[in-house]
Amino acid sequence: MHQRRIAAGSGPGSGVALFLGSASRALSAIGALLFVWWAATDGTGLVSSVRFPSPSETWVAWQQILWEGYGSARWHEHVIRSVALVTLGFAASASLGVALGLAMGSSRTIEALVNPAFLFLRPIPPLAWIPLAIVWLGLGDSAKGMVIFVAAFVPSVINSFSGVRQIDAPLLEASAMLDVRGWRYWREVLIPGALPSIFTGLRLSLQASWTTLVAAELVGAVAGLGQILNQGAQDIYTAMILVGMISVASCGWLMTLALGWVERRAMPWRAH
Amino acid sequence: MATIEFNNVGRTFHQGDQSFVALKGVNLEVGDREFVAIVGPSGCGKTTCMRMAAGLEQPSAGNVRVDREVITKPGPDRAVVFQQFALFPWKTVWENIEFGLHSLRVPAKECTQRIEQYIALMGLSGYEKAFPHQLSGGMQQRVAIARAYVLDPKVLLMDEPFGALDAQTRVAMQEELVRLARRHPRTVLFITHAVDEAVYLADRVVVMSRRPGTVREIIDVKSIREAEQWDALPCIEDVMDQPAFVRLRTQIGKLLREQQGRGVH
Amino acid sequence: MATIEFNNVGRTFHQGDQSFVALKGVNLEVGDREFVAIVGPSGCGKTTCMRMAAGLEQPSAGNVRVDREVITKPGPDRAVVFQQFALFPWKTVWENIEFGLHSLRVPAKECTQRIEQYIALMGLSGYEKAFPHQLSGGMQQRVAIARAYVLDPKVLLMDEPFGALDAQTRVAMQEELVRLARRHPRTVLFITHAVDEAVYLADRVVVMSRRPGTVREIIDVKSIREAEQWDALPCIEDVMDQPAFVRLRTQIGKLLREQQGRGVH
Amino acid sequence: QPTELTEIKVSYQPALYWALPFFVATEKNWWAEVGLRPVFSVFPAGVPQMAAAASKSWDVGATGSVPAVLGFLRFGIRTVGLSNDESGTNALMASQAAAQQFVKNPASIKGQTILVTSNSTGDFAVQACLRKYGLSKSDVSIRNMGQAEIISALSSGGGALAGLWAPNTYQVEEKAGAVQLCSGKDGGVIVPGALVARGDYAQQNPENVAKFLAVYLRAWSWMHANRGEAIAMMRRFYEQGGTQVDDVSLQKEFATRPTFRLDQQLARMDRSRGDSEMDGWFSQIAHFMRGTGAIQNAPASNAYITEAYMKRVNADPKLREFANRTN
Amino acid sequence: MVPARLSATRLRMLSALGAAGLVLFWSVAAASGIVPRTFLPTLRDVLLRLIELTHQPFAGNTLQNHLLSSLGRFAFGFALAVAVGIPLGLLMAWFRAIDRIVAPVFEAVRFVAPIAWVPFAALWFGTGIGGPVLIIFLGAFPPVLINTYRGAQFVDRKYIEASRMLGAGAWRGITQVMFPAALPSIVSGLRISAGLGWQSLVGAELIVASSGVGYLMVKGQAGLSTATVMSGMIAIGIVGSAIDALLRRMQRAMEARRGL
Ligand SMILES: Nc1ncnc2c1ncn2[C@@H]1O[C@H](COP(=O)(O)OP(=O)(O)OP(=O)(O)O)[C@@H](O)[C@H]1O
Ligand SMILES: Nc1ncnc2c1ncn2[C@@H]1O[C@H](COP(=O)(O)OP(=O)(O)OP(=O)(O)O)[C@@H](O)[C@H]1O
Numbered sequence A: 001m002h003q004r005r006i007a008a009g010s011g012p013g014s015g016v017a018l019f020l021g022s023a024s025r026a027l028s029a030i031g032a033l034l035f036v037w038w039a040a041t042d043g044t045g046l047v048s049s050v051r052f053p054s055p056s057e058t059w060v061a062w063q064q065i066l067w068e069g070y071g072s073a074r075w076h077e078h079v080i081r082s083v084a085l086v087t088l089g090f091a092a093s094a095s096l097g098v099a100l101g102l103a104m105g106s107s108r109t110i111e112a113l114v115n116p117a118f119l120f121l122r123p124i125p126p127l128a129w130i131p132l133a134i135v136w137l138g139l140g141d142s143a144k145g146m147v148i149f150v151a152a153f154v155p156s157v158i159n160s161f162s163g164v165r166q167i168d169a170p171l172l173e174a175s176a177m178l179d180v181r182g183w184r185y186w187r188e189v190l191i192p193g194a195l196p197s198i199f200t201g202l203r204l205s206l207q208a209s210w211t212t213l214v215a216a217e218l219v220g221a222v223a224g225l226g227q228i229l230n231q232g233a234q235d236i237y238t239a240m241i242l243v244g245m246i247s248v249a250s251c252g253w254l255m256t257l258a259l260g261w262v263e264r265r266a267m268p269w270r271a272h
Numbered sequence B, C: 001m002a003t004i005e006f007n008n009v010g011r012t013f014h015q016g017d018q019s020f021v022a023l024k025g026v027n028l029e030v031g032d033r034e035f036v037a038i039v040g041p042s043g044c045g046k047t048t049c050m051r052m053a054a055g056l057e058q059p060s061a062g063n064v065r066v067d068r069e070v071i072t073k074p075g076p077d078r079a080v081v082f083q084q085f086a087l088f089p090w091k092t093v094w095e096n097i098e099f100g101l102h103s104l105r106v107p108a109k110e111c112t113q114r115i116e117q118y119i120a121l122m123g124l125s126g127y128e129k130a131f132p133h134q135l136s137g138g139m140q141q142r143v144a145i146a147r148a149y150v151l152d153p154k155v156l157l158m159d160e161p162f163g164a165l166d167a168q169t170r171v172a173m174q175e176e177l178v179r180l181a182r183r184h185p186r187t188v189l190f191i192t193h194a195v196d197e198a199v200y201l202a203d204r205v206v207v208m209s210r211r212p213g214t215v216r217e218i219i220d221v222k223s224i225r226e227a228e229q230w231d232a233l234p235c236i237e238d239v240m241d242q243p244a245f246v247r248l249r250t251q252i253g254k255l256l257r258e259q260q261g262r263g264v265h
Numbered sequence D: 001q002p003t004e005l006t007e008i009k010v011s012y013q014p015a016l017y018w019a020l021p022f023f024v025a026t027e028k029n030w031w032a033e034v035g036l037r038p039v040f041s042v043f044p045a046g047v048p049q050m051a052a053a054a055s056k057s058w059d060v061g062a063t064g065s066v067p068a069v070l071g072f073l074r075f076g077i078r079t080v081g082l083s084n085d086e087s088g089t090n091a092l093m094a095s096q097a098a099a100q101q102f103v104k105n106p107a108s109i110k111g112q113t114i115l116v117t118s119n120s121t122g123d124f125a126v127q128a129c130l131r132k133y134g135l136s137k138s139d140v141s142i143r144n145m146g147q148a149e150i151i152s153a154l155s156s157g158g159g160a161l162a163g164l165w166a167p168n169t170y171q172v173e174e175k176a177g178a179v180q181l182c183s184g185k186d187g188g189v190i191v192p193g194a195l196v197a198r199g200d201y202a203q204q205n206p207e208n209v210a211k212f213l214a215v216y217l218r219a220w221s222w223m224h225a226n227r228g229e230a231i232a233m234m235r236r237f238y239e240q241g242g243t244q245v246d247d248v249s250l251q252k253e254f255a256t257r258p259t260f261r262l263d264q265q266l267a268r269m270d271r272s273r274g275d276s277e278m279d280g281w282f283s284q285i286a287h288f289m290r291g292t293g294a295i296q297n298a299p300a301s302n303a304y305i306t307e308a309y310m311k312r313v314n315a316d317p318k319l320r321e322f323a324n325r326t327n
Numbered sequence E: 001m002v003p004a005r006l007s008a009t010r011l012r013m014l015s016a017l018g019a020a021g022l023v024l025f026w027s028v029a030a031a032s033g034i035v036p037r038t039f040l041p042t043l044r045d046v047l048l049r050l051i052e053l054t055h056q057p058f059a060g061n062t063l064q065n066h067l068l069s070s071l072g073r074f075a076f077g078f079a080l081a082v083a084v085g086i087p088l089g090l091l092m093a094w095f096r097a098i099d100r101i102v103a104p105v106f107e108a109v110r111f112v113a114p115i116a117w118v119p120f121a122a123l124w125f126g127t128g129i130g131g132p133v134l135i136i137f138l139g140a141f142p143p144v145l146i147n148t149y150r151g152a153q154f155v156d157r158k159y160i161e162a163s164r165m166l167g168a169g170a171w172r173g174i175t176q177v178m179f180p181a182a183l184p185s186i187v188s189g190l191r192i193s194a195g196l197g198w199q200s201l202v203g204a205e206l207i208v209a210s211s212g213v214g215y216l217m218v219k220g221q222a223g224l225s226t227a228t229v230m231s232g233m234i235a236i237g238i239v240g241s242a243i244d245a246l247l248r249r250m251q252r253a254m255e256a257r258r259g260l
């Protein structure tokens, strides 16, 4: 009962206020980062632009991709393609992953059955699936989706699993005593009890989706942020790589904010 | 019909390589619609007994039967109020109380009515939408009690349910429990560390001995209560003034003190 | 020197968009080495008061001072026994008790000696290496009490510390607390829902009113105790037989019942 | 004077024809004869190879022409010689299933998807081939993929057309029945391979660079004179690099990829009558790279191609003799 | 109800059943011919190739030597991730100020794929061990940090409060209360992190390629030898599982100690 007390005075802020709060904090952090970057490169020349691009070079690369395009598409086309791909892969794998994790957590039989395959397939790099994905699914979006799916699956499973196992034993006992079974048991006991951990997993899955994008877009991308990174790497165009990185980072960050918003909605009983 | 039987029940725990006998040869029969209270020194195995009756734990020896059936798992025929109340942090007061009713397929309208009744009874009005973490300790325990009562089960298992309540609420709860028990008699196994509570509520009081826990003595209260017509008395204080009550309390207190033995001087 | 002052303390909680006044205008002064007990209906804000004295929560209005300093954060000068005992599940009994001593830089040898002393005192011998989940509820609470006592702090804050104890242990603990309090007097703020416990232990008893919680009345016990020389009596039962004790208990009980009001009938 | 060997850091990519001389020279212990002790670092592709130059991980080496130009622009890498002419082995390939149709009617390539590693010599060759067929880049859709992924796609039917280079071309020919439609050579362009040196290293150690070139040239001289033995070594070298191709393909490497003796190198680099032949080849490459957006401006070829080191080899009778030795 | 523990034999039986299912699925898929044998070799092909690789060098080394050099890089990068991630996560949960500085930057940077850093790693470290270690670190670090941080944040407040009341400062509060309380979550993080670190290996081995399982797999892929690629996957799978088994053993020991 004591976890409430910490934030009790302030009360839960509205979603907008929280968003603005974290946004302004992030903006100041970004501002500081920009300054350090500028000072280290353009400002003092401490870091030569051979090692790391300067803000001015990055600005030029940004203009180039924004207006002329790079890697066979313009910036907004890359962004739209990637966001769509990631959202799809993430949604599919997160929902299946959470379901499997919960199932494994709730039944030792399922855990024992699934574990060998899961433990074995898990450490295989998403990159390694690319040739098989190409063979099985061709060069379309489904192959990329598969690679993203594989990558995002694991964190969802593991965290949902351990989330269930961490639920206080008295609570599980109480629900057994109240004869809550089946779907209700899942919806009203297991899922809410595991929810904090599930969301940890979702955050990691979201990250895995984005990080795998680069690998996935080796599977012949017409456009996509991974394409900027691949092409930039081939061209040793560090400023453009940085533009790609910043784009990926911003997209991922925004999607995490959205996830955080959902998380607060989903767990109203927590004092935030 | 609902009886509880402990047949030569033993329970051994393992702590690392050591094993440690918590209960040994416990024999006890709780008759249909009988109210049995268990008292005993701390750590003697009261909670363990109750968990076995609830089906949350298995005996290492012997067995526990409810209605002649050996207990292997929990079921809604036996409602439990835990020593640590185990409310669902993600459910509001209302939802916590409502939770078990769903499994019983009580019609929605009756559900609402029963929940409202117990919320009022437990002095929780106005807190229907609060989450457990927003309640005081005593309020949380009242929710836990409401959650069990509302089911109206054949067997009620209660582990120090009034421990965290303030004196007044406690008296009110005890009186309410007596009223319920007399009006709709049901089988109750009740653990407490307050001797007067045990004598006031129970038909029989079981005194357990310390480690390894076993039944030390069983004291019949019902015959005296019925003989002296305690139930006719208006309130608990009046009952407690009865010489028979005082005598019983002293007798059980003495038994308990004998069990206390070493440790706390 | 250690005093506790509540100066016009208020505390408001927010529940969704509603705000809810839990405490309002609480004024109380606990003198140096004084033992003050707080009683009050469930949910009236006793725990909240104590958390503010502990520095775990900030008042919405007014302030709480210890030794004239406004409390802003917790410190080892004030030991707390929580209503829910908050033992560390990953530490053994011994380690739990030892935890606070480290911060005080007590020499290792004295540490061991003090821990052993309290383990024996609390009847926990043989359980030094057990983890909390292997203990019964009462035993856990005794560990929590030992963890606070062993620090020998100037200010002791106790929130229903004996709530989960069986009657015998409880009496032993109360006697022990009185003995400690008289031998090495220290400033104690003690929350309980048992009126006789409050009268037996405290120099003054504070009765709080329900929602919004505030100080309803303060009853001086010390002067009567000293006048009637309770401390000379051998045991608690003897004290409770004193007419002055019974009178005080009845007076406070009545005050409490007045506060009870609605809810529990 | 074996104790006085100078260390030189040499970089290359494994299992490539133009890297073979490093292997041969090491097996034959020729480095020590000129007083060098090579330390090799091996890179999976030209890009990380060039990038590693930034941290001085290597001094000299060989690489593709595209990385050579990039390496100059980004890190001041100099091109000091030609490794080989790989025009015949950078090619547009068709999958087994699609080959018939495209061989019969190259015009049907219009509208198809071609898998290429963009901004590579393979890409360069494919564009030359398209020009030969009278098509432009906008007539087809180009997909950028790594070579390994292209191999998977082409052999599983995921793609019909692709730009590859050797020995990847052999892999798809041997194991998936793919067919070479048109090479860079057929498209009328020259795809050179470059011998490179880090700019500052070359300036400070011209002698070592010259020695390095001499060793490289000698290896080719020897291999052309001892083809049988050379093929056996090549097989070992390729296997060490994880590539297994059959003898036919190994023979084909020698048959289709001309290398350059010292005099031939000098001739290609000769600027006495304006731009050298090699300037022309690299200018085309740089122009192509500008077209792909990899670089903003094509650098003047005389900024990075220096014949000075080759001339140095020629000027030193001992080194010249060493470079041309066939035993 | 807390899932009941299964007897050891039953557990082994079920695990064997699960493994058999995996093998069966594979065999049926390979035998059906839906996928050409070049791309989905049979289990037999792969096992033979696997055995062959242990004594016959491919891409310059035997399988075990490739594994060894990969493991070296992995150990380095993973150890670094753990050494930085756990303390930082705990500090962020304890001190708001650190949280505010680190969180926004970290929240953004973690979305950039480790292999996207390959060009920079190559620029900064060249052929040194630093490049691969950086890549593996970037892969392994985020889950350690996130799980530590969130695990620590969701520790029941009553424990934190108890430790503060008992006079424990930041150091003891973090090491003796927050850390053990968050341990289950941290170990989950380590499991994910070991997996991701192991996966970043392929990226890491793109920088300096002359050894490593990742290198072996890339080479196998280019040589259209799916059996070699799968041998690499199996090797990675086995070693990864072994690491994971170790961590899970830790996790179970902890659960048992706390009576979960
Ligand atoms: N999981 C366990 N592992 C080891 N010992 C245990 C375990 N559970 C209970 N015990 C031991 O069994 C004994 C009986 O415990 P139990 O909780 O039943 O006591 P109790 O009579 O309910 O005490 P209290 O009145 O203090 O609640 C205690 O000595 C306790 O240490
Ligand atoms: N975080 C919170 N959010 C909302 N309401 C709260 C919160 N904490 C406490 N309250 C409310 O404040 C009031 C006082 O709570 P407190 O725990 O201090 O009561 P108490 O006097 O200790 O009761 P008990 O005797 O039952 O322990 C209660 O009505 C409770 O609902």
Ligand SMILES: O=[N+]([O-])[O-]
Pocket (backbone or CB within 6 Å): D045, D046, D047, D063, D064, D065, D066, D067, D120, D121
């Ligand atoms: O060397 N090349 O990667 O072209």
Ligand SMILES: [Mg+2]
Pocket (backbone or CB within 6 Å): B046, B047, B048, B083, B159, C136, C137, C138
């Ligand atoms: Mg108990």
Ligand SMILES: [Mg+2]
Pocket (backbone or CB within 6 Å): B136, B137, B138, C046, C047, C048, C083, C159
């Ligand atoms: Mg309270």
